[in-house]
Amino acid sequence: MTCTIKKKNNVVIEGNLDATKTLVFAHGFGTDQTAWNWVKEFFEDDYRLVLFDNVGAGNADPDAYNSIKYNNLKTYANDLLDILADLELWNATIIAHSVSCMITLLAASKAPEHFSKMVFLNASARYLNDDSANYIGGFTQDALNGMYNAMASNYYAWASGFSVVAMGNTDRPQLGEQFAYTLSAVRPDVALSAAKIIFESDVRNELDKLDKQVLLLQSSEDIAVPTAATAYLHQHIKGSKLQYLRATGHFPHISAPAEVAAAIKSFI
Template identity: 55%
Template sequence: MSITASVTQKNNIHVCGNQDAAQTIIFGHGFGSDQTAFGPLVKAFEQDYKIVLFDNVGGGKADIDAFNPARYSNMQGYVTDLSDIIKSLQLSCIIYVGHSVNGMIGLLTAIKHPDCFDKLILLGSSPRYLNDPTSGYTGGFDMEALNGLYNAMSTNYYAWASGFSALVMRNADRPHLAEAFAASLSEIRPDIALSVAKAIFEMDHRDDLGKCKVPSLVIQTSDDVAVPLIVGDYLAQHIPGSKKVNVTATGHFPHVAAPQEVISAIRNFI
């Protein structure tokens, strides 16, 4: 098997859109989600851009045998995966749209390979989810809350997935949105989900923000339980030359709940 084929299989890569386009948009999904969450965004940009979709190892239809708890105990394993995708597909002039944790994965990859990236779009992203009382930083969670979350995941994963989905999706008037995310979460092996959740919720990449030289857009919703408004402000203040857009969508998944708003924000930026 060639390197390109093995990387493609490992991350369930799909390439679509305009193959002759000068720029490539890569969409990176968040925890518990997969590449199908970007359907409306793909349709909006596929005429004018080459599109690359992938699943993080441990989620979606990525190769489950590729998951190694040590490799993915922090973001560097995912950064290496994204670097491998870019290298194997020989991508340049990249516009990277990263939702949630994949926003930070994209930013860290852009720091390593700045010449490959044209723009970064951070969609509901956070450099650190834990509050840090010593510095006055508010991430949205304290350790007690995270331990409760881990305990719930360990005790009854599928019940947790249902409750967590409704909490982060919001939009209670459209319960099918939370149900779809719960189904996506439930397809992840519980031990892998717990391992990945710990790596995400306990990461801290605040010191890396200032190293990013790629023009960046922070897209923030009005009611995101995982990423409070103040975190979006923090990103915009600490990523050099970045811009921030508040969309009126609620919840942690604006690209799912209000795709047209997100599409408009991205279009204006790129």
């Protein structure tokens, strides 16, 4: 692939390089491609694997980030399309977590030829409640404003606390510490900007445009995505399949990788 795109998004190609099928893994907010380390090993013998870091995260090129350019999810969707086009990937299977699910959906609506099947892990079309539409997203604007203030006043203290709550699985504190590490590695101003974009995004009007095979995977006790938000996705993405996991927390691919991998395998 071209050096520019590889550097920009820290694109990594691994697994079975001779395989005829490719899996693309897309990470969520506060993490990077290493979040898939425990899931990808279940597929490395039979698939070519493509992993990358969203601009502003992980080892993506820090010079590529611009707060004006990256002020909506569509910019990230265009980055995903650039990666797929550069690798000449058509009908690829995308496995996405959290905000990258809606980034993938936007990309697929724009250039569907690059996609075949999609796995959306702990996804949400809108994180804010919408009382006018009886929509439960899980957050109020006041709650988000409080989070933004906490991020702005002491980002690293906020990251330490948020990582524990979001990860859950308090009996395994090392999982929360791992998320805290990648979350703290994000530049505070970038994290705050990204959080506002993500938590105030609304992709509900785009859902019915998707015409691909979609598996929705959702764990319980997810502070970011209530089951009502997942049910909404299932209702509005035609032909989607919904599977509730035994895993808990917002990061089942980290806390329960074997269960997530088994669900993906049965789908693809």
